[in-house]
Amino acid sequence: MKKVAVFGHDLKFISYITDYLTDSFDYQIKIDQWDGHDRHDETKSLELLEWADILFCEWGLGNVIWCQKHKKSNQRLIVRLHRFEMNTRFPALFDYKKIDQLIAISPYIYEEFHRVAKVPREKMKVIFNAVDTQRFAKDKVEDSKFNIGLIGYVPKLKRLDRAIDIFEKLYELDPRYKLYIKGKRPEEVDWVWKRASQREHYKDAFERIQQSKFKEHIFIEGWGDVSEWLKNVGYVLSVSDYESFHLAPIEGMASGAFPVVLQREGVRCVFQEKYIFENIEQAVTFISSKNNKDESELASYVEERFSLQKICEKMDELLRNA
Missing domain, CATH: 3.40.50.2000 (Glycogen Phosphorylase B;)
Known part of the structure; x- marks a missing residue:
């Protein structure tokens, strides 16, 4: 041994x-x-x-x-x-x-x-x-297709602002959309909170949420059982400036949630082309379109590769x- x-x-x-x-x-x-x-x-x-x-x-x-x-x-x-x-x-x-x-x-x-x-x-x-695929094989709640998820929003490179941009445009199309955000708060990460540029990013984002007409449709919570949380989510955002792999949307796929990935270096090593978008507008169009989406292939893609x-x-x- x-x-x-x-x-x-x-x-x-x-x-x-x-x-x-x-x-x-x-x-x-x-x-x-x-x-x-x-x-x-x-x-x-x-x-x-x-x-x-x-x-x-x-x-x-x-x-x-x-x-x-x-x-x-x-x-x-x-x-x-x-x-x-x-x-x-x-x-x-x-x-x-x-x-x-x-x-x-x-x-x-x-x-x-x-x-x-x-x-x-x-x-x-x-x-x-x-990815422990069996842990994420849970039934979705009703209307999860209107719920957008962001797992991990610290540090700034995770681009919480882009997630809000996408959600805001979706909400204007249909007020049934909700944004669920999960992860450590910026003040819980010592090196992040020590940097003025990081603090300013989150100050602006949180003020934007509080002053918006859709603030009751945004839910922020700390770490916990992501597999349970994903039961409520139909799309998982990957909008970072850069990532090495980005496990969160892959876990989302294992749960039957579609990944929504903005273009960045190396992203095609992990995700399929049809889930990679050049800009926020393309991402919004994909989410808001209810056609030609087969969630049955998502878990099998993860099972075969990860x-x-x-x-x-x-x-x-x-x-x-x-």
């Missing part, structure tokens, strides 16, 4: 994978939960490092720098990359003699880390994010051969 220690500060994208690997494959997995990009309990980290066969870093941040420093010759170091890391100082400090494998969560991220951070292609492998079982089989192959 291989022993895997997972080091990282934000484990929401990896937790389903580690649980599945523990339950379905021959692994013992322990978690070293960090407090930030490079803040952790070093005593605990050293204990797990001594125990592990494989050191697995979720996100390529200070956890990688620490692990490559302390890694033993008989251990393997694997790093899973998203996108955020490219805007930090850490990739420039990677020691590729110590790092055995890097996982990019999409082909776009694979190429971007090579182009921007000079990560060697031969060290990288693409394994998509995983299901937890298939992604974990690929992860198992990588770990077994590490």
Whole structure:
């Protein structure tokens, strides 16, 4: 049985994978939960490092720098990359003699880390994010086709303003439309709330909502069970300036909600062309048109490409051969 220690500060994208690997494959997995990009309990980290066969870093941040420093010759170091890391100082400090494998969560991220951070292609492998499709297979509520969802609206690059733009235009067409927003509030994210440009973005957005005639049709709530929340949602927006993968609309597809994706770099690596739109007007037209939409294909698309079982089989192959 291989022993895997997972080091990282934000484990929401990896937790389903580690649980599945523990339950379905021959692994013992322990978690070293960090407090930030490079803040952790070093005593605990050293204990797990001594125990592990494989050191697995979720996100390529200070956890990688620490692990490559302390890694033993008989251990393997694997790093899973998203996108955020490219805007930090850490990739420039990677020691590729110590790092055995890097996982990019999409082909776009694979190429971007090579182009921007000079990560060697031969060290990288693409394994998509995983979706627990069974968790989202729940019946929709009546009239969910009039409910638009945005999952995660922090930081500013998630473009809450665009979500409001789309909803406002839909509301003018039909007042049955509602906008549901789910996620951490900006003041709950320390680095966001410290930046004036970020605070101003949310101040403007919230004031716009409060002063609008449709404010009673916008619902904002914190994190919780997204699979339950999606029962009420017929469309999930992906309107960010950039994303590495964007799990939220993929989870929406697994629930039977249509993705509505604005054009950005790398988006065609994940989403079908018919759900990608050049501008807000095209997105509104797609949502408001009730014709030629078959939600039955949505879950099967996710199952074939991103299901937890298939992604974990690929992860198992990588770990077994590490």
